[in-house]
Amino acid sequence: MEFTPIIGLEVHVQLLTKSKLFCGCANFFNPDNPNVQTCPVCLGLPGSLPVMNREALRLSQKTAMALNLNLAHFTKWDRKQYYYPDLPKAYQISQFDLPFSYDGWVEVVLPSTGEVTRVRLIRAHLEEDAGKNIHDESGRGADSKVDLNRTGTPLLEIVTEPDIRSSEQARVFLEELRLLLRYIEVSDCNMQEGSLRCDANVNLHVQENGEAIPTPIVEVKNLNSFRGVEAAVEYEIKRQSKAWQTDHKRLGEVPKETRGWDAERGLTFAQRGKEDAADYRYFPDPDLVPVITTDEQFDEIRATLCVLPATRRTRYVKELGLSVYDAGVIVDQGREFADYFDEVSTVCGDGKQTANWLTQDVQRELNERKIQIGEFAIPAAVLGSVLQRIVNGDITIKSGRDVFTELLTRTDDGKNVSVESVDSIIANKGLGKEQDTGKIDAAIQTVIDNERNAKAVEDVRSGKHQAVGPLIGQVMRDLKGADPGSVRQMIIDKLMS
Amino acid sequence: MDITGSTTGQLLKAMQSGSVSAVDVTQAYLDEISADGETIGAFLTVNSEGALAVATEVDRKRSRGEPLGRLAGLPVAVKDNICTKGLATTCASRMLENFVPPYDAHVTTQLLNADAVIIGKANLDEFAMGSSTENSALKVTRNPWDTDCTPGGSSGGSAAAVAARLAPLGVGSDTGGSIRQPASFCGVVGLKPTYGRVSRYGLIAFASSLDQIGSFATDVTGAALLLETLAGHDNRDSTSVDRPVPNYSATLEQPLTGLRVGVVSEFFGEGIDADVDTSVKAAIDVYRSLGAEVSEVSLPHTKYAVATYYLIACSEASSNLARYDGVHYGHRAEQFENMIDMYAASRAEGFGAEVKRRIMLGVFALSEGYSDQYYLKSLKVRRLIRNDFDLVFENVDVLAGPTCPTPAFRIGELVDDPLKMYLSDICTISANLAGIPGVSIPAGFSSDGLPIGMQLLAAPFEEETLLRAARMYERETDWHRKRPSLG
């Protein structure tokens, strides 16, 4: 049986505002203290009215720009009506026919093939999140509990075209989307806490007798991990292909099915169909007024966008000569890491050297300390200064590591470090390479002339080059830093001539 | 002094001069309310203790020479769909019978800041849906001029309270005439401001795009004074308009020279009561005699207003009232099979027939396959109705006509005929659809001794013109001085 999976995603992203979308209640994840971030507005108390949070709109528009979406100059708010205990007004303030943005795309690279694919976006719109229902899992039928702390959190809904063709692509798209949203600092995209959530619409186009037959679309809801998205889509593809072989049901022959994902058992399950077909009865919310945004305002928002992940990857490869792999590693660490990389590489002037240090030395220290780059105590300018000296040949890589270690010792003691600290460490430890060949030559002569070294000198002269080691060590000690390779060569040259 | 027989102006003066205290005034009205018992039945909650506490505080402030608000010591009857923190706010519905808001409506705060005394919460048609206050699930309110008649509605409690001198001022809400029509039926002044003039924050919504809070008083001066307190921008209501509030009472006594009065021919159409026709025409003659230029004008889309109104109002109401599902507040049924059944049973028990009827109509008008034909269509006709007004206001300053085609009808008369009841709103609902201000002022009596109201309408935010024009007429007549004889 030959078929193509057809997958579209609906992604919900909570925005990082201080307050909720339509009221001043605090917007933060607080499941342990239910119903403390609530007021007449988000409780939907009779008589209360919503007022739009300016920042939520700004963050939404900023996101749309990063997702290559077109922005509408005119947008409005509609009511989407349905009953659920976590929706106290029995309608959700959302956007229906005139969303603030439409027609965009995100490019993702498939790790398995390296193929660059483009996933088109139908729209992104802004709406309010619902609260949380907590169900009795005991099976004894106890009451469900309702917590409205989350009610009214600004929520961006991003809807893709059904452009995704594999579970891998679905996962990578979602990862790229999360990376992008974190770069532009509109959401923390924490899937465990539900600030990034995903539903997947999956069906198959089965090839039969030269015809592509679409199978019924299934919506898989509440996918709350990247692995979950990949596994659930994979499961659905297999389940649907088996279903096709047994029932041959085509799209339209059965009502659209909604299924849940059981992460523990690794399977999707049918959710109870709604008793009445959904009829959301959308209409413009009379309590809210339309929003008009000018081109000047769009320009102001655009100016706050940072360089996006995809642009950085390309630049690192093309301009800094990084491997695709290294560029990916750095960019995927997140905006702070990439910004740190940018600053270090600008200061030292060598992207590859910077990449090596960041992906090895720095990453190791971060892991050991279990911290993020933002908490790393060596400022990028300071590390850049260390690497700059290596790049310029002022110190050796080994000396650079010594400086790095010493810097960390100081920061671990709670001290601040600066470019001056780098200077003083190099001076105190004598790590600066001696560049004056006359001085080096004099130091070598002194060591050769020292009687204690007579045996070693003789050994070298007789061709036992391994005996040069102790001599190099003494020269280096005297010079407080020199390039050991060239010192070795100079000793051998002198003794063999 | 005859406290309850006084106007707001007289009461303010007396309290300022010290001849009576705020406590005297409040106590006098509380005594009237308790003497009335259930004869008029204007109030759902009498705020005796709270009112006396505020009055005491006003007297204390006055004795110390502290600054006082413009309504200092004046009792106000507040319609019971306006939230008052800690004081039951029921919408006259079983659904909210036990609802005590944890917050104040914007106008409640404005009243308290003006040192007004909230004397009680006034009866209304359930969720302000009705034209007779008969749809109150909690109480019957009667017309002070004839207790067999309704006081009109939906702000029937506020209108009846002011007419029966149970309070000198009343606050109501007007979605399709719910201030002006009961003002007309009860022989008092009732003012509906421009949409957006008064914040709706804390007004329990019936139809959000039509609802507007306004004032009742025995005279135009009182209504103007109260509007000054209620009006103004509030950033908690997105539809509240940010423009300064004129000092209405300061210009009230200045007659308008060259006033142009338009007489809407459509408001004198089929079904108009002969006494109403005569009285209102006579009232318009008063304007002629004052030198106003009176002309006949047409609002050609008036015949579509009732249909348009009911579609819009019910559509919005079906959504606004969806939140009453027995989960977070309000009535919850005791018997149910599961959660969905709990919703349906709670709502069936909590809402009265008229509310259910309107929810049904609204859900239908918004439902898939019908919303273009009904809801969307009504929004388009709404624009045409507004355009009619914009056009006539290019040539006239105010429009004059009857507030209602008939005087007060009898209790029970129209209960079984919702459509006929809806049609009695014909003269008032266009103003809500267009968002313009309107006022009903006493303009005579029917042969049965029931009050007749004249409605004046003005262009958006022309409340000052409207009130001055109303006062011009009021100065020439003494209809507003007539009091119902009770008991």
Place this chain on the structure above:
Amino acid sequence: MLSPEDVQKVATLARLKLSTEELQQVSRQLDGILDYVAVLNEVDVSNVEPMAHVADVANAFREDEVRASLPREESLSNAPKTDGKYFLVPQILETA
């Protein structure tokens, strides 16, 4: 004319549990009202923009500032059933 099924569907959407008599009565009344509102069919609205808002207001925003929430006790104070922390509702069934 609305069929009994139509009216029942509306009642279900409206979450109103209506008795057979109520359904019949509402059905009759809705028919009457719909007959009446059919008057709007006379109006030519082909070039008319719908008017959702009568006030000429756009861009009403609040700044992103945190305001005090209600104490939980007040948030739950009007609820028919709580455990002091949560609103309680009959069990919600998620699965078949």
